[in-house]
Amino acid sequence: MHTTSSHYYGNVNPTLLEVVNPSAQRIAEFGCGTGAFARAVRQRCTGVVHYVGIELMADELTKARDALDVALVRNLDQTPNWSNDPELTAALVPDSFDHVIFGDVLEHLYEPHRVLTQAVTCLRPGGSALVCIPNVQHWSVMAQLIRGHWPQQDAGLFDRTHIRWFALTDMRQLLQQAGLVVEKIIPRVFKPENGQTLLQALLPAAQLLGVDPQQFIQYSQPLQYVLVGRKPLGSKASAL
Known part of the structure; x- marks a missing residue:
């Protein structure tokens, strides 16, 4: 089984932190x-x-409990409909959070x-929504593809646990299709x-295309992008 050092789970992304509203009162990460x-x-x-975290x-979440009001262990890929999960629906009340945060998560x-x-x-x-997503258009990805090799690493662009890949256009579309207006x-x-x-x-290849x-x-x-997507003022959800 693949294991990752706890340092991976203990990083603070300063760019993501800077877009957190200092007056926020309810946050789900x-x-x-x-x-x-x-x-x-x-x-x-x-x-x-x-x-809410x-x-x-589970082992990593145990170390986070002092910083959280609600702590839930969940594999979101195995929870397709949150409305069927009483703990999730109780913790994630519709139309109530100032931020939902995904820091290098969506690609997993x-x-x-x-x-x-x-x-x-x-x-x-x-x-x-405040999200950080790795950029698959980064020059290092092109270098590896030209070499004919895709590394398997513990973190970064070539993290072996990445399942989806995004360039900037894909990131914008992801947020927009979720009902958000990309503001930053x-x-x-x-x-x-x-x-x-x-x-x-x-450059000649780019021009050719x-x-x-x-x-x-x-x-x-860019190795990553941080995006801020705003939920429109007229938009409400009655349930998860």
């Missing part, structure tokens, strides 16, 4: 790990926060659209000098 992000959110927020790994799910759509029902009108897209670029030689060499060369380079540098 999917894939909360050991609670590191929940603790950081509580420090950021100015008032009392009701925090949902996590696949067989049905990310179904999960995100159900999570959106929990948002109050005007509330927002923040690229996370690390060591932008890396990969430049490869990208310049691939009718892709704007500068857009190609721009979209191939």
